[in-house]
Amino acid sequence: MNSLNSTPNANRLHIGIYGKRNSGKSSLINALTNQDVALVSDVAGTTTDPVYKAMEVRGLGACVFIDTAGFDDEGELGELRIQKTRQTLPKADIAILIFTDGDFSMETEWLKELKQGGIPVVAVVSKADQTEPAPLLNKIREELHLFPIAVSAADRTGIPQLLQELTRVLPENYGAESITGRLVKEGDVVLLVMPQDREAPKGRLILPQVQTIRDLLDNRCISINATPDTMEAALAALKTPPDLIITDSQAFKTVYEKAPKESRLTSFSVLFAAHKGDLEAFVRGANAVEQLNNQSRVLIAEACTHAPLSEDIGRVKIPALLRKKYGADMDIQVVSGASFPEDLRSYDLIVHCGGCMFNRKYLLSRIARAEDAGVPITNYGVLLAKLNGILDHITL
Known part of the structure; x- marks a missing residue:
């Protein structure tokens, strides 16, 4: 190809x-x-x-x-x-x-x-x-x-x-960035836990999963794929715990509870937070969630323009978690694709997707705009780790 x-x-x-x-x-x-x-x-x-x-x-x-x-x-x-x-x-x-x-x-x-x-x-x-x-x-x-x-x-x-x-004039080291390179070394065993729910396209994997698998191969790692319900069987098939477990963010809590203590844990979205964006800024933004209340305004930004599904993580699951924890009347708005408000100052938090459909420069420009407006910004995976109480226990 x-x-x-x-x-x-x-x-x-x-x-x-x-x-x-x-x-x-x-x-x-x-x-x-x-x-x-x-x-x-x-x-x-x-x-x-x-x-x-x-x-x-x-x-x-x-x-x-x-x-x-x-x-x-x-x-x-x-x-x-x-x-x-x-x-x-x-x-x-x-x-x-x-x-x-x-x-x-x-x-x-x-x-x-x-x-x-x-x-x-x-x-x-x-x-x-x-x-x-x-x-x-x-x-x-x-x-x-x-x-x-x-x-x-x-x-x-x-x-x-x-x-x-x-x-x-190419930007220094352009194209040399590895998605997983800062977390793995040659020969590491990595378990990928990937839910196959209604959000997963039938017969294929979503882009972050495909790119991560390819990146692990480039880093000469051994990758094993499982779903949350086959994760325990995958672990049992291994002689020793995997060096790293990468999961979909929506399964963070389930996978965290099943993961061996010897294994480091992260998510596809957290990986892309570092690969495409500014991980430190996203962690600061996730910690700012504690300041939200029932009157807060939250902007959720998706790179994709797909039709929303009943299990959609950005349009359904994250809003439900935020409203459950901080107030049912919280004002949550969703934008997708190239849509992004010019004036961000009215928001108390911005939650961005992993940005796999954007180039890094564009995602960084959005982070810079949020910081210029004084609005904390985080991403799906980092926020879900925070909301599940495991942000301090995952590998960033």
């Missing part, structure tokens, strides 16, 4: 392409990927909403190119398109900023936003086959202290240099 089919978008390098309308953003994506994956037109404003293109690029690996609307769009609809473009910034690991002429006041403003977001920027002067790029290249160097690359999508001038520069 090739990387295009096997690598989830959340695990791909996200490269945002930003520039004015008809600046050659879509053509540049086609040149970088050597395929016609983006719609190209001479009509300004062809790209409206951001378009995400998953590709495999030599030297960069599995990528997602974000083709955006021009940030010089006009009118009421244009403002909405620019807003959509701006919403891609928290997801971008790297930004390509395209320049087309000597008036780059708009590019300067977007450069500030990109730098404020900590996004490495690669400057490009496009359509180098149509005009002499040297004067514009020099002006950008002198005024913005960038080192732009002259590129032509038509004849692929500058494309090798651009790919080399994208590789150079």
Whole structure:
């Protein structure tokens, strides 16, 4: 199975392409990927909403190119398109900023936003086959202290240099993070306890489980799979207790009571709290749950946009546990996918899912927004460990 089919978008390098309308953003994506994956037109404003293109690029690996609307769009609809473009910034690991002429006041403003977001920027002067790029290249160097690359999508001038520069500015150790590496060593026996209830897709495993199993294999561990009702049989089949037990968070309490004292215990959601987010921030947020009361407002944020089920952990189980412990009239709101309130200050707690459908940069941006608003934030697994009274007894 090739990387295009096997690598989830959340695990791909996200490269945002930003520039004015008809600046050659879509053509540049086609040149970088050597395929016609983006719609190209001479009509300004062809790209409206951001378009995400998953590709495999030599030297960069599995990528997602974000083709955006021009940030010089006009009118009421244009403002909405620019807003959509701006919403891609928290997801971008790297930004390509395209320049087309000597008036780059708009590019300067977007450069500030990109730098404020900590996004490495690669400057490009496009359509180098149509005009002499040297004067514009020099002006950008002198005024913005960038080192732009002259590129032509038509004849692929500058494309090798651009790919080399994208590789150079890759975030340090990008893609090297292991989900379980900080908890296991080669040869460890790991028991995975995975409920197969109505939330589990028929005939397959959910993404965090698949990724964790693959990660354990990469770390040369021995993994054994069980459900909560077969866990005891799995333990009995082992000569010694497993080094680590990883469970679904909703089974935390049951598994904790059955787990050997010699075995460390964690959950898929806790693993992803560290892998995708900020585990220390999530633990602080979970401890803040003790300050909740019947009048508190809680926001539950899901990365997925699936139809809710009767056993749904985010929409059903966590709200029920919170209301049982802190008040039946507690105001609990649920958002999913890209939906996330602009103003978070009215909430007393934010509970986020593991974020397996988001890239790490995007999830970290949500954590930063919550902390800027002074609102504690935690995630499903860490909160469930806290509510079950075992947060101090699990491996973080």
